[in-house]
Amino acid sequence: MSPPLEHDYIGLSEISTMESSDKFSSSASSSATVAEDADDRRRQALNLKETELRLGLPGSESPDRKEKVGLTLGLLPKSFVSGAKRGFSDAIDGRAGEWGFAGGAGSEGELGKGGVSFSPRGEGGAGGQHSGQGSAGKDAVAKAAGQEKKAPAPAQASGGSDRGIAPAAKAQVVGWPPIRSYRKNTMATNPLKNKEDAEGKHGFGCLYVKVSMDGAPYLRKVDLKTYNNYKELSSALEKMFSCFTIGQCGSHGIPGRDGLSESRLMDLLNGSEFVLTYEDKDGDWMLVGDVPWEMFTDSCRRLRIMKGSDAIGLAPTAMEKCKNRS
Amino acid sequence: MREGRSSEMSDEEPPGGGGPPPPFSDQVLENVLESVLQFLDCRRDRNAASLVCRSWCRAEGQTRRELFIGNCYAVSPARAVERFPRVRALVLKGKPRFADFELVPAGWGAGFSPWLAALATSNPWLERLCLKRMSVSDADLSRLARSFPSFRDLTLICCDGFGTVGLAAIAEHCRHLRVLDLIENDVEDQGLDWVSRFPESTTSLESLVFDCVGCEVNMDALEALVARSPSLRRLRVNQRVSVRQLRSLMVRAPQLSDLGTGSFGEGGEVGEGEGEVEVADLEAAFAASRSLVCLSGFRNHAPQFIPAIYPVCANLISLNLGYSVITAEELEPVIIHCHNLQTFWVLDTVHDEGLQAVAATCKDLRELRVFPLDGTEDSEGFVSDIGLIAISEGCPKLRSILYFCHGMTNAAVVSMSKNCPELVVFRLCIMGLRRPDRLTGEAMDEGFGAIVMNCKKLTRLAVSGLLTDKAFLYIGKYGKSVRTLSVAFAGNSDSGLRYVLEGCPKLQKLEIRDSPFGDAALLSGLHHYYSMRFLWMSSCKLSIRGCKEVAQRLPHLVVEVIRDRPEKDDDEAIDDGEAVETLYMYRSLAGPRDDAPRFVKIL
Numbered sequence: 001m002s003p004p005l006e007h008d009y010i011g012l013s014e015i016s017t018m019e020s021s022d023k024f025s026s027s028a029s030s031s032a033t034v035a036e037d038a039d040d041r042r043r044q045a046l047n048l049k050e051t052e053l054r055l056g057l058p059g060s061e062s063p064d065r066k067e068k069v070g071l072t073l074g075l076l077p078k079s080f081v082s083g084a085k086r087g088f089s090d091a092i093d094g095r096a097g098e099w100g101f102a103g104g105a106g107s108e109g110e111l112g113k114g115g116v117s118f119s120p121r122g123e124g125g126a127g128g129q130h131s132g133q134g135s136a137g138k139d140a141v142a143k144a145a146g147q148e149k150k151a152p153a154p155a156q157a158s159g160g161s162d163r164g165i166a167p168a169a170k171a172q173v174v175g176w177p178p179i180r181s182y183r184k185n186t187m188a189t190n191p192l193k194n195k196e197d198a199e200g201k202h203g204f205g206c207l208y209v210k211v212s213m214d215g216a217p218y219l220r221k222v223d224l225k226t227y228n229n230y231k232e233l234s235s236a237l238e239k240m241f242s243c244f245t246i247g248q249c250g251s252h253g254i255p256g257r258d259g260l261s262e263s264r265l266m267d268l269l270n271g272s273e274f275v276l277t278y279e280d281k282d283g284d285w286m287l288v289g290d291v292p293w294e295m296f297t298d299s300c301r302r303l304r305i306m307k308g309s310d311a312i313g314l315a316p317t318a319m320e321k322c323k324n325r326s
Numbered sequence: 327m328r329e330g331r332s333s334e335m336s337d338e339e340p341p342g343g344g345g346p347p348p349p350f351s352d353q354v355l356e357n358v359l360e361s362v363l364q365f366l367d368c369r370r371d372r373n374a375a376s377l378v379c380r381s382w383c384r385a386e387g388q389t390r391r392e393l394f395i396g397n398c399y400a401v402s403p404a405r406a407v408e409r410f411p412r413v414r415a416l417v418l419k420g421k422p423r424f425a426d427f428e429l430v431p432a433g434w435g436a437g438f439s440p441w442l443a444a445l446a447t448s449n450p451w452l453e454r455l456c457l458k459r460m461s462v463s464d465a466d467l468s469r470l471a472r473s474f475p476s477f478r479d480l481t482l483i484c485c486d487g488f489g490t491v492g493l494a495a496i497a498e499h500c501r502h503l504r505v506l507d508l509i510e511n512d513v514e515d516q517g518l519d520w521v522s523r524f525p526e527s528t529t530s531l532e533s534l535v536f537d538c539v540g541c542e543v544n545m546d547a548l549e550a551l552v553a554r555s556p557s558l559r560r561l562r563v564n565q566r567v568s569v570r571q572l573r574s575l576m577v578r579a580p581q582l583s584d585l586g587t588g589s590f591g592e593g594g595e596v597g598e599g600e601g602e603v604e605v606a607d608l609e610a611a612f613a614a615s616r617s618l619v620c621l622s623g624f625r626n627h628a629p630q631f632i633p634a635i636y637p638v639c640a641n642l643i644s645l646n647l648g649y650s651v652i653t654a655e656e657l658e659p660v661i662i663h664c665h666n667l668q669t670f671w672v673l674d675t676v677h678d679e680g681l682q683a684v685a686a687t688c689k690d691l692r693e694l695r696v697f698p699l700d701g702t703e704d705s706e707g708f709v710s711d712i713g714l715i716a717i718s719e720g721c722p723k724l725r726s727i728l729y730f731c732h733g734m735t736n737a738a739v740v741s742m743s744k745n746c747p748e749l750v751v752f753r754l755c756i757m758g759l760r761r762p763d764r765l766t767g768e769a770m771d772e773g774f775g776a777i778v779m780n781c782k783k784l785t786r787l788a789v790s791g792l793l794t795d796k797a798f799l800y801i802g803k804y805g806k807s808v809r810t811l812s813v814a815f816a817g818n819s820d821s822g823l824r825y826v827l828e829g830c831p832k833l834q835k836l837e838i839r840d841s842p843f844g845d846a847a848l849l850s851g852l853h854h855y856y857s858m859r860f861l862w863m864s865s866c867k868l869s870i871r872g873c874k875e876v877a878q879r880l881p882h883l884v885v886e887v888i889r890d891r892p893e894k895d896d897d898e899a900i901d902d903g904e905a906v907e908t909l910y911m912y913r914s915l916a917g918p919r920d921d922a923p924r925f926v927k928i929l
Contacts, residue, residue, distance in 0.1 A: 173759065173840075174429065175424065175427030175428050175429045175839075176427070176814065177698065177701050177730060177755055177757040178427050178812075179697070179698065179701045179730075180484075180510065181426065181428060182484070182510040182538065183648075183697065186625070186649055187699070
């Protein structure tokens with residue numbers, strides 16, 4: 001059936017320059033309208049849209065989306081060509097300065113009695129902007145104060161991958177999902193466990209993803225939240241997998257038969273012998289490095305270090321996905 | 327009236343003359359009735375019996391020992407106590423359920439004091455009390471402890487207003503206390519050492535549940551208490567109790583059948599000469615607890631201790647890991663032994679694989695609850711339709727499920743409806759607002775439709791995801807046994823609510839939020855509201871006008887409009903066209919309550 005119109009059912013039309021999609025949790029879906037000026041937002045909206053992964057059903061996209069996509073193509077480095085193998089380091093170097101806005105400029109201030117609790121979020125994006133569209137009587141927000149809020153992220157549009165930017169505060173609907181406050185309080189006060197085992201379990205603020213490598217006998221897990229950018233991730237992975245060779249496994253720290261060392265592995269990665277790919281929320285395999293770091297950590301389900309030869313014909317990258325849908 | 331019978335009775339006179347005159351025939355009748363009726367336990371049967379005639383009503387009232395009041399405002403305390411003067415056990419429920427999710431402002435009501443006052447003055451035989459979502463003060467608890475000499479069982483669920491001071495009063499003055507169960511209450515930490523207040527002698531304690539009490543307890547006192555409570559079968563400690571301390575308790579109470587393990591991790595003071603507990607010692611303690619069938623806690627567990635519970639897994643009927651951040655890898659070696667498990671609560675951190683492991687082993691599973699670690703709508707999902715299908719295929723006896731997920735498919739829900747015909751409670755929470763079927767993009771109408779169609783015993787249903795009026799059409803058409811329905815962010819028009827109000831004859835509790843139902847839909851239920859315990863509608867499309875009309879047409883309904891602007895002058899005339907933020911209405915014999923706060927307007 002066709003998706004329902006994405007209207008706030010009280011009849012207020014949604015006014016949203018910062019569209020959030022279901023897949024896209026790091027976008028500033030919170031009520032960040034007052035805190036930033038319009039320019040910032042537009043610029044951020046540009047960047048967000050270009051990389052937004054949406055279930056864009058025909059006719060459901062906002063009219064201005066097509067142009068934006070075209071515009072931002074130019075921002076990408078030239079090495080981006082469909083199907084091309086790209087070394088991981090290409091991705092890193094090409095990107096360093098560009099993603100600093102971190103999509104997370106959302107301050108979660110509710111604009112006083114703004115309507116955080118009311119924005120409908122239809123499928124496939126164009127979801128509610130929790131702006132001051134709050135309907136009359138949405139003072140439910142007043143009692144929402146303090147509930148389910150993440151620490152407000154400073155609104156920065158600066159470049160550089162700034163670790164200080166917390167993941168975008170997602171504006172929350174009061175009392176949704178229906179989890180008893182007792183449970184929320186209990187879970188919140190549980191201290192994060194000390195993990196002697198680096199491959200420990202989940203908890204607040206951890207984002208463990210499995211990393212597999214072709215030819216390796218077992219998986220590893222990394223906590224994406226402990227890294228600030230692609231460079232850090234890549235060196236961590238290199239350390240983790242340096243004992244493995246293609247089709248062989250040396251013991252930890254001891255170079256394998258081919259004399260692989262850390263630097264050799266790096267060479268491998270950089271020289272496109274291996275490519276680092278990840279599976280995103282849609283289940284598609286993408287090359288690592290296309291999207292802003294925060295976006296990557298939010299959509300990355302697991303990682304796979306793939307042989308370069310296997311990477312030909314890889315699913316289109318995020319950019320392509322966007323393009324194909326517009 | 328049974329005139330014929332009473333004349334028969336009057337023929338029976340005691341032999342011989344000069345004795346006392348025969349009892350008045352009606353009185354004899356009632357005495358006989360009472361003797362018979364005291365065997366009736368089920369409150370629904372009793373309600374039916376009381377409707378036969380006045381004398382039956384009286385007799386039933388005299389003999390009712392257990393009183394259940396689902397809405398504390400439905401009847402006045404005085405009236406309840408007058409009709410049921412010999413009640414031994416009382417269950418009282420207060421605030422609407424959505425108060426758990428911060429949708430009811432503080433100070434709304436449901437105070438226990440008036441009930442306590444009525445009971446204390448006229449019914450000293452009270453033995454058992456269970457309060458849910460009521461406000462209970464320390465003074466109340468203190469009075470409670472002193473007013474009822476035979477008082478034995480106190481259960482408080484989701485209550486607030488009291489702290490360790492009240493607990494101390496209970497411990498100290500209820501000399502025959504058997505049960506002190508504190509479940510998910512908001513307990514104030516006043517620093518009082520209430521555990522030390524229990525009588526020094528052997529106690530009759532059977533159940534002590536205090537996992538919601540946040541403050542530390544005196545472990546020496548607790549150990550001593552456990553040691554002198556030979557009848558203790560249930561003990562659930564709070565997360566301040568370390569695994570080492572837990573072990574000390576366990577060795578003193580090997581007869582326990584129900585254990586709440588507290589943190590199950592390190593921490594707590596390590597006394598002089600004591601080392602950290604060894605896993606082997608802990609395992610020995612579990613092995614010695616041969617009666618243990620119910621396990622919970624694990625609030626902050628250390629993974630190395632989990633294997634200690636292996637000895638009891640095969641006996642477990644109930645396992646609550648709902649506060650325990652545990653992965654599939656950690657769960658599997660535990661669950662594989664739990665063949666007899668009937669109740670399982672867990673966090674979604676176990677993923678679909680974890681649920682598959684559950685489905686593979688727990689063939690007797692009756693109740694499953696999967697809670698989200700991260701309740702935000704957009705966070706990465708941990709369980710999905712895959713887990714649901716696995717459970718449906720592995721656990722055909724399933725009766726009750728509460729499942730939080732981020733994505734779901736109609737196919738999975740349909741599959742559950744077909745594989746689990748015993749379902750009585752189906753609560754699915756797709757956390758993203760109005761999420762469609764994650765594979766087909768369709769609304770979730772067909773899935774929930776299948777549930778009401780195929781699960782003939784279904785009495786409680788909570789829906790979520792993208793739902794059109796069609797879903798409600800199905801519910802109205804097939805949900806003939808549904809008593810409780812929870813709706814959020816669903817439906818297209820008034821028709822949705824109308825289908826339900828017109829189609830579900832057994833509906834008693836209806837709670838709706840953020841759905842486009844307006845006055846016309848509200849008015850379509852007038853024929854039914856007296857049969858319902860309550861109706862809650864928040865952030866819908868109601869206006870004062872519609873609510874007023876209901877209030878006028880149904881005088882025994884209390885129609886509360888709850889606003890979020892407490893500072894507004896409550897004398898201010900309300901505009902009929904004003905939108906109603908929250909409507910909470912319920913039938914009542916007591917009329918409008920006199921303790922309504924300023925933000926509540928009773929129409």
